[in-house]
Amino acid sequence: MSLTINSNTRENHGKGASRRLRKENLVPGVIYGGSSEPQSISFAVNELKKAIENPAFFTSVIEVTVNGNPEKVIVKALQRHPARAEVLHIDLLRVEENTTITTRVPLNFSGAATSAGVKTQGGRLVIESKLAEVRCLPGNLPTELVVDCSNAQLGDIYHLSDAIVPENVELVSLLKGEDHNQPIGRIDKSKR
Incomplete structure (x- = not known):
């Protein structure tokens, strides 16, 4: 601790x-x-x-x-x-060690700045959600969930299921069904 x-x-x-x-x-x-x-x-x-x-x-x-x-x-x-x-x-x-908790953790979008969608295609990362609700035991609680955007192309949309979720951690929205797999970010045309 x-x-x-x-x-x-x-x-x-x-x-x-x-x-x-x-x-x-x-x-x-x-x-x-x-x-x-x-x-x-x-x-x-x-x-x-x-x-x-x-x-x-x-x-x-x-x-x-x-x-x-x-x-x-x-x-x-x-x-x-x-x-x-x-x-x-x-x-x-x-929190108790053997009792499951539900809380929100931040989403970390990594690699977007060096992706082709941003670097060569004129896009930018637009973040639509900064937090994701997770359910796990206290000992498994991640400090963040990473979304790898290093291979992003212009027009790509990232959903909750694209977050890298550690073992023994569940995304609460995805437990409700595939129709709750909401968009959390996208590579959009830059408005400069």
């Missing part, structure tokens, strides 16, 4: 209590799910800000230490201030 962040339990709830916490440079949060009761926590602003700078924070199983006790969680929701780059609240979902 490479990502770890410390937190403390909190007793007070509600908008007023959350405002007071923010004035003390703390960010309120909740850990829920699993077999335990929901737990109200708070993070030091600077520690949470540092953790959020790592993109893997949003797509990996992370360890939150609550008053010295480690909990394995994934980020479920993050509320930010509409005008400032500050986190107002964070929701975390407990």
Whole structure:
């Protein structure tokens, strides 16, 4: 487990209590799910800000230490201030090693810049979806799914099924049937 962040339990709830916490440079949060009761926590602003700078924070199983006790969680929701780059609240979902989780991971379109469709045919990569919903055990959760565009030609369309999916990981949309194999990107004529 490479990502770890410390937190403390909190007793007070509600908008007023959350405002007071923010004035003390703390960010309120909740850990829920699993077999335990929901737990109200708070993070030091600077520690949470540092953790959020790592993109893997949003797509990996992370360890939150609550008053010295480690909990394995994934980020479920993050509320930010509409005008400032500050986190107002964070929701975390407990994960258990033998329980399947469903979450979204980023799609990484690689090789498009050097493909014939972009380099010699005047196209550009248009990304239609940046995330894909996956289902797997926490230990198998990928940080991203790669879509290889190195052989792209002008007019090529990439679908969800073109993503390279690791073993023991399922794409939720494809489990619903072939008609849910949505387009996620394409090589389109460049508008220069």
